[in-house]
Amino acid sequence: MTPETSDPTPTSPPQGNGSSNQARLALRRVLIDTYHENVAYMHRECDIYRAEGFKALSKVEVRANGRSILATLNVVDDSAIVACGELGLSKSAFGQMGLEDGHTVTVAQAEPPESIGALHRKLGGERLNLEDFHSIVHDIAEHRYSKIELTAFVVATNRDEMDREEVYFLTEAMIAVGRHLDWHENLVVDKHCIGGIPGNRTSMLVVPIVAAHGMLCPKTSSRAITSPAGTADTMEVLANVELPIDQLQAIVQEHRGCLAWGGTAQPVASRRCADLGGAAAVAGFAGPDGGLHPVKKDRGRLQPPGAGHSHRPHGQGALHA
Helix, strand or coil: CCCCCCCCCCCCCCCECCCCCCEEEEEEECCCCCCCCCEEEEECCCHHHHHHCCCCCCEEEEEECCEEEEEEEEEECCCCCCCCCEEEECHHHHHHHCCCCCCEEEEEECCCCCCHHHHHHHHCCCCCCHHHHHHHHHHHHCCCCCHHHHHHHHHHHHHCCCCHHHHHHHHHHHHHCCCCCCCCCCCECCECCCCCCCCCCHHHHHHHHHHHCCCEEEEEECCCCCCCCCHHHHHCCCCCCCCCHHHHHHHHHHHCEEEEEHHHHCCCCCHHHHHHHHHHHHHHHECCCCCECCCCEECCEECCCCCCCCCCCCCCCCECC
């Protein structure tokens, strides 16, 4: 790491607790919505940009007050967006840091993801184990993967497909990185559909019918992926579907069901994991009738495929669409 460089632009040093042996910049909020992607902005003429050898679209680590995030670096030439001596962060990334404009942050080249070796093996056609998938999904949830690496993971799992045990490993890894919801019920049902059929809105019919019969059915759905409007988009015409966890829980407790956008609730894994793993998981567990056959849970733990249950779920499994 090169010694700290100073920029003549700011009239006074920014406030904060930057480390003396790391590149320090003044934080600036950039009002650009990058969805769930953490993006950092640095001026091309910034001394630190040249001294540290940063490159556009590379990963950088931003630290301050014990917090850190990984972000994709965008290089700008317009001082109206970010000036020399400043590091801009997109709306989502800025919110994660929980700091004010002008606070000092340190920025450094991000280390490669620890799971990159497992990704390379999968690209080579090898079969991955549970530890490999846990490592990959953890890095994805922590925004350690670039878009190129995310795409490579999708291509690798789709090209050679995954066997049922690998799908189980991926599913368990996705569950492990997210927030868990306990509904304190013996039976919680769900309705699954592979989707992709424009105009198919069975969830909006099935969920209220099931809930009216007393079964707990907390349903989350996606927005448009392969059709003009997803289930959540259609439901949004009638009601708000962007529900925080607390509000979602209150609605389910009162009405025995809900229909919300999964991107807001994110009850199991980060949205990045759900977007990437969802298609692979559905393909791996789709039965001959086109319905989704989820893995069985035993005392709160997932069981691998074939562990004490038939191919079709029954009894206290998920509601089968």
